[in-house]
Amino acid sequence: MYIEKVKSSRLTPESLEIKTFGNTFADHMLVCNYKDGVWGEAKIIPFQEMSFSPAMQAIHYGQACFEGMKAYKDENGDVFMFRPEKNFERINNSAIRLNMPPVPKEVFMDGLKALLDIDRDWVPPTYGMALYLRPFIFATEPMITARSSEEFMFCVITAVAPDYYAKPLRVKIADKYSRSANGGVGYAKAAGNYAASFYPTKLAREEGFDQVIWTDASTHEFIEEAGTMNVFVRINDTLITAPISERILNGVTRNSLINIAKHNGWKVEERPIKVSEMKAAHKDGSLKEVFGCGTAVVLNTFSAIGYPDETLDLADMPMEESWGKQLKKQLMDIQNNKSEDPFGWRVKVEKNLVNTL
Amino acid sequence: MYIEKVKSSRLTPESLEIKTFGNTFADHMLVCNYKDGVWGEAKIIPFQEMSFSPAMQAIHYGQACFEGMKAYKDENGDVFMFRPEKNFERINNSAIRLNMPPVPKEVFMDGLKALLDIDRDWVPPTYGMALYLRPFIFATEPMITARSSEEFMFCVITAVAPDYYAKPLRVKIADKYSRSANGGVGYAKAAGNYAASFYPTKLAREEGFDQVIWTDASTHEFIEEAGTMNVFVRINDTLITAPISERILNGVTRNSLINIAKHNGWKVEERPIKVSEMKAAHKDGSLKEVFGCGTAVVLNTFSAIGYPDETLDLADMPMEESWGKQLKKQLMDIQNNKSEDPFGWRVKVEKNLVNTL
Ligand SMILES: Cc1ncc(COP(=O)(O)O)c(C=O)c1O
Ligand SMILES: Cc1ncc(COP(=O)(O)O)c(C=O)c1O
Numbered sequence: 015m016y017i018e019k020v021k022s023s024r025l026t027p028e029s030l031e032i033k034t035f036g037n038t039f040a041d042h043m044l045v046c047n048y049k050d051g052v053w054g055e056a057k058i059i060p061f062q063e064m065s066f067s068p069a070m071q072a073i074h075y076g077q078a079c080f081e082g083m084k085a086y087k088d089e090n091g092d093v094f095m096f097r098p099e100k101n102f103e104r105i106n107n108s109a110i111r112l113n114m115p116p117v118p119k120e121v122f123m124d125g126l127k128a129l130l131d132i133d134r135d136w137v138p139p140t141y142g143m144a145l146y147l148r149p150f151i152f153a154t155e156p157m158i159t160a161r162s163s164e165e166f167m168f169c170v171i172t173a174v175a176p177d178y179y180a181k182p183l184r185v186k187i188a189d190k191y192s193r194s195a196n197g198g199v200g201y202a203k204a205a206g207n208y209a210a211s212f213y214p215t216k217l218a219r220e221e222g223f224d225q226v227i228w229t230d231a232s233t234h235e236f237i238e239e240a241g242t243m244n245v246f247v248r249i250n251d252t253l254i255t256a257p258i259s260e261r262i263l264n265g266v267t268r269n270s271l272i273n274i275a276k277h278n279g280w281k282v283e284e285r286p287i288k289v290s291e292m293k294a295a296h297k298d299g300s301l302k303e304v305f306g307c308g309t310a311v312v313l314n315t316f317s318a319i320g321y322p323d324e325t326l327d328l329a330d331m332p333m334e335e336s337w338g339k340q341l342k343k344q345l346m347d348i349q350n351n352k353s354e355d356p357f358g359w360r361v362k363v364e365k366n367l368v369n370t371l
Numbered sequence: 372m373y374i375e376k377v378k379s380s381r382l383t384p385e386s387l388e389i390k391t392f393g394n395t396f397a398d399h400m401l402v403c404n405y406k407d408g409v410w411g412e413a414k415i416i417p418f419q420e421m422s423f424s425p426a427m428q429a430i431h432y433g434q435a436c437f438e439g440m441k442a443y444k445d446e447n448g449d450v451f452m453f454r455p456e457k458n459f460e461r462i463n464n465s466a467i468r469l470n471m472p473p474v475p476k477e478v479f480m481d482g483l484k485a486l487l488d489i490d491r492d493w494v495p496p497t498y499g500m501a502l503y504l505r506p507f508i509f510a511t512e513p514m515i516t517a518r519s520s521e522e523f524m525f526c527v528i529t530a531v532a533p534d535y536y537a538k539p540l541r542v543k544i545a546d547k548y549s550r551s552a553n554g555g556v557g558y559a560k561a562a563g564n565y566a567a568s569f570y571p572t573k574l575a576r577e578e579g580f581d582q583v584i585w586t587d588a589s590t591h592e593f594i595e596e597a598g599t600m601n602v603f604v605r606i607n608d609t610l611i612t613a614p615i616s617e618r619i620l621n622g623v624t625r626n627s628l629i630n631i632a633k634h635n636g637w638k639v640e641e642r643p644i645k646v647s648e649m650k651a652a653h654k655d656g657s658l659k660e661v662f663g664c665g666t667a668v669v670l671n672t673f674s675a676i677g678y679p680d681e682t683l684d685l686a687d688m689p690m691e692e693s694w695g696k697q698l699k700k701q702l703m704d705i706q707n708n709k710s711e712d713p714f715g716w717r718v719k720v721e722k723n724l725v726n727t728l
Binding site for chain 1: 392393394396400418419420421422423424425426429430431432433434435437467468469470503505507509510513514515516517518519526528530545547548549550551552553554555556561562563564565566567569570571573588589598599667
């Protein structure tokens with residue numbers, strides 16, 4: 015692996031205390047180019063602007079996908095990734111659906127480890143904070159014909175993720191707009207899926223909601239997922255979440271929470287859940303909590319659910335009663351090496367690994 | 372308008388005789404940036420690479436849309452655009468759906484005219500060739516949070532479009548994959564729509580087809596459009612095309628052909644057309660021709676239509692009998708100022724316009 019380190023780091027104590035997410039980038043980035051049918055050498059270089067043709071395919075045809083993961087620091091200063099093989103599998107599933115070449119495992123895994131080893135000082139030591147990792151693949155060929163690119167770049171950039179207080183969200187059930195359909199790209203972390211959601215989300219905001227809960231495009235009868243989160247509904251003592259399909263993202267947090275909940279002895283059902291079922295449960299008092307989960311927020315409870323005709327309010331629950339709050343703590347404790355890891359999910363980033371790659 | 376011309380042109384006689392589309396770029400490009408809620412000054416500069424942050428939103432969240440149009444040269448060397456106000460309207464409809472700011476009319480129209488005036492030598496004089504114009508808007512803010520960008524660039528690049536012999540296409544009816552759904556972004560020229568189509572198109576190629584005819588995502592029972600073309604089906608002496616909906620692109624060529632056909636006194640129906648209806652018409656001999664149309668190819672007849680169980684072959688028709696071939700010639704003659712323009716579609720690009728803007 016080619017490595018070019020920064021002459022002097024941009025890291026300051028303030029970098030690790032930021033409050034906004036997504037633009038405090040660490041010193042280095044990983045880049046690897048695909049051309050003539052092969053991936054070249056992975057390189058770690060200083061985080062920097064890059065020069066592109068205005069005809070770059072990714073900008074014209076959206077041939078681009080990404081991943082979102084985090085690295086955590088424990089009390090001893092050790093750095094851990096969380097289930098990175100899940101993100102490795104998913105970025106390649108996304109890539110295939112968008113007709114892009116899968117990234118080799120060494121490039122992804124060794125690349126991430128080396129990058130984290132070099133930028134380990136950028137991983138905040140504060141519980142609740144993390145270094146957000148953004149691997150992405152995009153089409154770089156300068157060619158404005160609507161056909162697949164033949165040149166791609168795999169890149170990893172990282173940004174400090176604050177411990178933002180996850181305020182309970184008011185969500186609106188989609189009854190007109192849709193995010194994905196059968197036969198589409200909903201299960202992929204495809205760039206275009208996100209752009210498509212911004213306008214409906216803006217309209218929901220104007221009505222006083224924070225996010226949209228997407229429903230199936232054909233009937234709007236089934237709950238799918240929300241913004242960048244999968245959704246769980248707790249009716250009495252059963253947690254229900256939509257099954258993985260070609261329309262929803264197979265979230266790592268979703269899967270982890272299902273495992274932890276089952277480990278707790280709680281009942282979990284992965285099955286289609288109707289918008290009307292949730293409403294009926296609210297009416298008869300069996301709807302206990304509804305929450306979304308994803309790498310960025312970990313877990314966010316919903317305080318209100320907007321239907322076309324009425325908005326259902328959900329009371330905030332204390333920790334002892336809220337499965338959501340308990341699951342969040344359990345998951346964060348595993349991620350931050352504050353508890354046992356019965357699932358074998360943590361992956362430690364060894365020191366001075368760079369010299370061996 | 373700020374204008375910086377190239378020191379010396381890259382134009383050679385060979386540039387105007389190229390056979391591949393999409394990477395022979397003319398000397399100049401137009402750029403205009405949106406920041407702090409306003410569009411800045413439009414600039415014409417030499418076609419060049421640009422420097423972007425690897426966190427540029429367009430690459431991560433697909434917030435990008437484009438247009439495709441052409442400029443034609445007549446026998447006197449005059450340059451014409453074709454119905455540019457349609458593309459102006461459409462790029463802004465796309466922009467709004469993707470939560471991007473609409474481009475002001477002067478920036479779009481005067482920008483295109485000035486760019487074409489400066490690069491008029493790049494418009495090939497050959498009938499059938501053209502200068503392809505690619506206006507596009509994309510999100511430039513360096514921010515990896517899944518929310519709308521607040522900075523954008525509007526850009527126009529142009530490329531020489533060859534007179535490629537439009538060989539009849541073998542198309543496959545989509546029965547599994549889908550392009551768009553109700554409530555989605557199918558009607559927008561959204562970047563992500565194209566990436567989503569590459570993989571299904573590749574699979575169709577592997578089965579011996581050139582393109583996919585998309586059907587509605589819910590039932591796959593209705594014909595929508597194909598690749599980058601709207602679709603017309605001629606049953607006996609009626610031309611049928613799917614109605615404009617939120618799922619299909621409102622093609623300028625589609626609309627122009629409908630107008631020309633009606634002007635010819637031919638019967639045209641804009642209505643849902645079933646996959647099964649086309650098959651039945653083939654069986655009873657009433658299916659005369661099926662073709663796709665779009666700015667890039669103008670019009671492409673289909674020689675075979677692939678159903679899951681069988682492939683229907685369509686005979687090639689001579690000009691006198693083929694409505695498709697006649698419509699194509701009529702449209703091209705209007706575009707190239709070789710015939711009257713009863714619809715007022717041509718827009719002449721005045722000379723030395725640049726000095727007045
Ligand atoms: C659409 C969507 N759903 C769900 C999730 C949650 O996935 P994960 O738990 O892997 O972060 C994400 C990613 O953050 C997402 O983008
Ligand atoms: C999906 C799609 N359908 C149809 C068309 C045809 O539209 P137009 O005739 O405006 O070029 C295009 C654009 O070329 C397209 O991208």
